[in-house]
Amino acid sequence: xxxxxxxxxQIMFGQALPWDLYGSTxxxxxxxxxxxxxxYQVQKLHTRDLYVMRPGAAGGGPSGGPxxxxxxxxxxxPAAAYAMPPPSVVRMLDEATxxxxxxxxxxxxxxxxxxxxxxxxxxxxxxxxxxxPEIALASILHGRTDNYPVRHSIHTAIVALQLAQALQLAxxxxxxxxxAALAMNLGMxxxxxxxxxxxxxxxxxxxxxxxxxxxxxxLLLRRAGVHDEACLAAVLQHHENEDGSGYPCGLPGxxxxxxxxxxxxxxxxxxxxxxxxxxxxxxxxEALRDIYLGKTIAPMLLALAVRQLGVYPIGTMVRLVNGExxxxxxxxxxxxxxxxxxxxxxxxxxxxxxxxxxxIRRDTGTxxxxxxxxxxxxxxxxxVAPARIWGMLAAP
Numbered sequence: 392x393x394x395x396x397x398x399x400x401q402i403m404f405g406q407a408l409p410w411d412l413y414g415s416t417x418x419x420x421x422x423x424x425x426x427x428x429x430x431y432q433v434q435k436l437h438t439r440d441l442y443v444m445r446p447g448a449a450g451g452g453p454s455g456g457p458x459x460x461x462x463x464x465x466x467x468x469p470a471a472a473y474a475m476p477p478p479s480v481v482r483m484l485d486e487a488t489x490x491x492x493x494x495x496x497x498x499x500x501x502x503x504x505x506x507x508x509x510x511x512x513x514x515x516x517x518x519x520x521x522x523x524p525e526i527a528l529a530s531i532l533h534g535r536t537d538n539y540p541v542r543h544s545i546h547t548a549i550v551a552l553q554l555a556q557a558l559q560l561a562x563x564x565x566x567x568x569x570x571a572a573l574a575m576n577l578g579m580x581x582x583x584x585x586x587x588x589x590x591x592x593x594x595x596x597x598x599x600x601x602x603x604x605x606x607x608x609x610l611l612l613r614r615a616g617v618h619d620e621a622c623l624a625a626v627l628q629h630h631e632n633e634d635g636s637g638y639p640c641g642l643p644g645x646x647x648x649x650x651x652x653x654x655x656x657x658x659x660x661x662x663x664x665x666x667x668x669x670x671x672x673x674x675x676x677e678a679l680r681d682i683y684l685g686k687t688i689a690p691m692l693l694a695l696a697v698r699q700l701g702v703y704p705i706g707t708m709v710r711l712v713n714g715e716x717x718x719x720x721x722x723x724x725x726x727x728x729x730x731x732x733x734x735x736x737x738x739x740x741x742x743x744x745x746x747x748x749x750x751i752r753r754d755t756g757t758x759x760x761x762x763x764x765x766x767x768x769x770x771x772x773x774x775v776a777p778a779r780i781w782g783m784l785a786a787p
Contacts, residue, residue: 394442402436403511406518410443412436426478426518479786480526481777483519484534484545487512492541495577497615504616513569516548524553525705525721526777526785531661532675532706532768533718533775540576540583543661548572550657550700554692557699558653564621568650571625574617575654578607586667602638605630625650629658632687644689656688656696674765675704702732708771709762711753714742716766716773720780723756733761737780739773746773750780 394413402408412421420436494508520527531546551572555565576583582600586593593601609627617623628651631637633644644652662670663678673681679700683693703709707719717738733756740746753760768775777785 395445396440396442399437399441402433402441403514406514407521413442413444414439426483426522478522479784480519480523481530481534481785481787483515483522484527484530484549485787487515487519488535488538488541488545490515491544491573492538495541495574495580498574498577498611499580502611502614502616506616506618509570509573509615509617510566512573513548513566516545516569516573517552517565520549520552523781523784526781528553528700528704529706529718529720529777529781529785532664533777536666539665539667540580543665544573544576546661546665547575547654547657550660550696551653553699554653554657554696557695558649560649564650567619567621568625568653570617570619570622571629571650572654572657574612574622575608575626575629575658576604577611577626578604578609602630606639621648621650624648625654627651629654631655633689634686636687652689652692656682656692659688660696660700672767674767675700675707676702676765679704701734703734703762703765705734708766708768708773708775709736709755710764710766710771711736711738711755711759712761712763713759715747715751715753716740716771717750717753718773718775718780720752723754736760736762739775740771 402412407424407426408421409423411419411423412425414420420441490508490512494505494512497503497508498505527549531549535542548569551568552565555568560568579600582597586597605627609623612623612626625648627639628642628647631640631642631647631651633647635641635643659682660675660678663673663681664675666672679693679697679702682688683690701719701722703719705719705721708716709719710716715738717736717740719734720737721735723734733754736753736755737750738747738753739750755762778787
């Protein structure tokens with residue numbers, strides 16, 4: 392085994408390292424599988440000479456291989472000197488949101504070639520979800536609320552990705568669906584501020600803009616160099632309905648592509664649980680119920696969503712039979728694995744309204760810890776600090 396120097400461009404933000412990474416004196420810097428969750432981490436590595444171990448590789452580092460001591464008389468630097476902080480799903484999603492904001496603006500202004508930047512954001516989002524999917528789902532309800540149009544696309548992409556993974560779609564199909572979710576509303580991005588400022592139902596003019604935005608989004612994506620037909624079809628059809636009542640083409644379910652159906656379900660769910668001035672916010676179980684009753688989504692896909700998200704989706708605020716208030720943190724044990732009807736909850740407030748010193752895990756499959764009712768985030772009036780519940784992977 393010898394050391395081979397690598398090009399810094401092979402170190403990708405938001406993606407797991409495919410090998411152990413060494414410095415020039417042979418010190419181990421990062422283990423294989425580590426995800427670089429902050430841009431400054433990548434920048435720091437790019438200032439160094441970086442090496443990987445190869446079987447029988449030619450050349451090598453300055454000393455021809457990993458060194459136990461000094462190189463050219465200098466003491467070897469300890470790996471701790473270059474230790475990276477643990478990645479954070481929250482920071483990765485915030486970074487994805489910032490980058491998506493810039494890419495969508497560039498698509499609107501100049502077009503250019505934004506295919507690779509959009510794909511890079513999709514990969515970053517997938518890395519965040521793979522790192523800890525529960526935190527990614529919780530961020531939809533408990534993350535930052537600024538820049539709603541872009542964050543809504545991020546949230547939709549999180550749910551769409553997890554549905555696509557549950558269907559075991561190929562990696563390229565998953566990425567096409569994620570990109571479609573990220574760019575689905577590009578065609579009406581300019582009008583979101585007007586929508587958000589309104590506290591009444593959308594006017595006929597606004598509704599016309601809404602009905603045109605799938606086609607506008609697809610056209611703008613093509614102009615920006617995105618030619619993945621699966622992605623473009625999902626964008627164009629994500630407001631079509633199973634019963635043919637959707638737009639822009641009124642397609643029946645058999646003519647709607649699978650990617651569009653996945654994005655549509657994720658879009659409607661995330662929109663329903665988000666607070667908007669012109670729309671009543673729904674509790675997560677209510678949102679799933681309303682989508683089911685609307686009969687605009689394929690029943691098999693909706694059943695999959697209930698299995699993946701659970702009857703009480705992660706992040707849902709609940710009151711337990713014992714009077715405690717907490718937040719759903721995972722699907723729970725096998726007692727109700729198919730529906731997520733008995734999830735694990737982190738109790739944050741005691742039965743008398745006093746905040747708990749630390750979150751307490753409760754198995755709601757037991758009678759005294761069962762869920763009594765679902766609460767809105769405002770109604771619960773309990774501070775949910777993700778890092779306090781999930782640790783450093785949820786650090787802001």
